[in-house]
Amino acid sequence: MASETHVETLALREQFDTAEQQKDASTLGMWVFLITEVMFFGGLFLLYTVYRHLYPMVFAVASSSLNAVIGAVNTAVLLCSSYTMVLAVRAAQLGQRKAIVIFLILTLILGFAFLGVKAYEWNVKFEEHHVPGASFHFEGMAPELQRNAQLFFSLYFAMTGLHALHMVIGVGILSVLIFQAYKGKFTAEYMTPVDVAGLYWHFVDIIWIFLFPLLYLIDRHLPK
Amino acid sequence: MSEHIDSIRTYTGVWLVLLALTAGTTAVAYVDLGPFSVVIALVIAFTKMLLVALFFMHIRYSSKLTRLVVVGGLLWLGILLSLTMADVATRHW
Numbered sequence: 001m002a003s004e005t006h007v008e009t010l011a012l013r014e015q016f017d018t019a020e021q022q023k024d025a026s027t028l029g030m031w032v033f034l035i036t037e038v039m040f041f042g043g044l045f046l047l048y049t050v051y052r053h054l055y056p057m058v059f060a061v062a063s064s065s066l067n068a069v070i071g072a073v074n075t076a077v078l079l080c081s082s083y084t085m086v087l088a089v090r091a092a093q094l095g096q097r098k099a100i101v102i103f104l105i106l107t108l109i110l111g112f113a114f115l116g117v118k119a120y121e122w123n124v125k126f127e128e129h130h131v132p133g134a135s136f137h138f139e140g141m142a143p144e145l146q147r148n149a150q151l152f153f154s155l156y157f158a159m160t161g162l163h164a165l166h167m168v169i170g171v172g173i174l175s176v177l178i179f180q181a182y183k184g185k186f187t188a189e190y191m192t193p194v195d196v197a198g199l200y201w202h203f204v205d206i207i208w209i210f211l212f213p214l215l216y217l218i219d220r221h222l223p224k
Numbered sequence: 225m226s227e228h229i230d231s232i233r234t235y236t237g238v239w240l241v242l243l244a245l246t247a248g249t250t251a252v253a254y255v256d257l258g259p260f261s262v263v264i265a266l267v268i269a270f271t272k273m274l275l276v277a278l279f280f281m282h283i284r285y286s287s288k289l290t291r292l293v294v295v296g297g298l299l300w301l302g303i304l305l306s307l308t309m310a311d312v313a314t315r316h317w
Contacts, residue, residue, distance in 0.1 A: 028290050035297030042301045049305060050312050072250040076243055083239040086280045093229050202280045209272045212246075213265035217253035221261070 011190040023192060030196045034203045037166075041207055044159050048214060051155065055148045056219075061141065062152040063218035065130060067121065071216040074117045075208060081110035082205045089198040092181075095188030100181040104194075107201070108174045111167055118164050122157075131157065156215055163211060166204045173197050228285045238279045245272050 008014050016022035052059045088103035129137045130153050138149040177197055180186065186194055249268040257264060277283045283291060 024287055024290075027286065028293065031290050031293050035293060038297050038301055039304075042304055045301075046305055046308055049309060053309065053312060068250060068253070072246055075246045079239065079242045079246065082242075082276060082280055083235065086235050087232065090229060090232070090235070199281055202276050205280075206273050206276050209276070210269050213249050213253070213269055217250065217265055219261055220253040221256040 009190070010185075011187075019189065023195075026192045026196055027199070030199045034199065037203065041159075041162065044155065044162065045210070045214075048155050048159070051148075051151050052218070055145075055151070058141070058145050058148040059152050060219035060222055062138065062149045063215060064220060064222075065128070065138070066156075066216045067124075068216045068220065070117060070121060071212055074114055074121075075212045077110055077114050077117065078205050078208050081107045081114065082202050084110060085198050085201045089191075089195055092186050092191035092194040093188060095186075095191075097181065097184055097186070100186060100194065101178060104174055104178045104181060108171060108178065111171050111174065115164060115167055115171070118160065118167075122160075125153070125157075159211055159215065163204065163207055166207070170197075170201050170204055173200065228282075230279065234279065238275050242272055242275055 012019045012022060016025065084103045084106040088100050088107060091099035091103055125131055129135050132150040132154045136146065136150050136153070138146060141149055174197070177194060180193070245268050249265055252264055252268075253261065255261075277294070283294065
């Protein structure tokens with residue numbers, strides 16, 4: 001029998017040699033997952049590229065019916081949430097329990113703010129009959145182009161919808177982390193869940209960084 | 225752990241640049257740049273992505289293996305987009 005006893009802790013589980021190796025494995029695992037997410041969203045970005053290439057004018061006109069100022073403000077809200085998230089990760093690296101909880105709560109609030117604005121925007125689209133389906137109607141667009149405008153809004157709802165779903169999941173993850181952080185689970189030696197959740201949150205932010213100009217800002221200068 | 229902990233000042237700087245770029249991309253969309261509108265929009269979005277990935281997602285300090293995975297993933301996305309568009313853009317429907 002080996003005399004040395006391996007004490008298993010959260011900071012170093014049995015299968016890893018060093019804490020650093022364990023941390024690297026978690027980080028790599030999260031990145032591999034995020035790359036699958038890139039390909040998941042990538043299909044939608046591809047569809048968007050193809051149809052914008054085929055119907056550039058219809059996409060420009062349909063895009064202009066979105067409120068660019070609200071979109072820009074919501075982008076800022078999301079960037080602020082990434083800022084508070086990275087500060088939460090930093091607090092975790094330093095083992096500051098109270099700061100982790102505060103910054104995670106701020107991130108959660110900003111996440112809810114983003115979703116609230118999104119809900120408002122979708123509601124406006126419903127009222128304007130810009131939701132694809134039987135009642136779809138885009139004012140001032142020729143009847144034969146209506147179906148192309150529906151394509152834009154199908155992509156708009158699919159892409160912002162999938163993004164919002166990721167935000168909702170992120171909000172759930174944050175809620176669990178806040179509870180765990182409050183209980184004092186995270187220390188400077190073990191903060192992997194906060195770190196990895198941070199990667200997820202920033203990834204969702206990056207998706208929006210591309211969605212905002214692609215959906216809201218197509219040829220705004222054109223006279224409508 | 226050999227962790228690199230950035231200062232709050234660094235994060236604040238990156239955050240302010242990200243906000244400025246958001247305002248910039250919104251403003252420039254109202255300027256007539258012809259086909260370069262979309263180029264500018266994508267360049268700004270790419271810059272923002274790099275800032276978030278390098279600073280907020282710690283790619284600056286991450287292992288070579290992690291970087292390889294990230295670059296590899298983006299490469300496949302590039303193949304998906306470029307080969308599909310090479311077909312779509314050269315077709316006579």
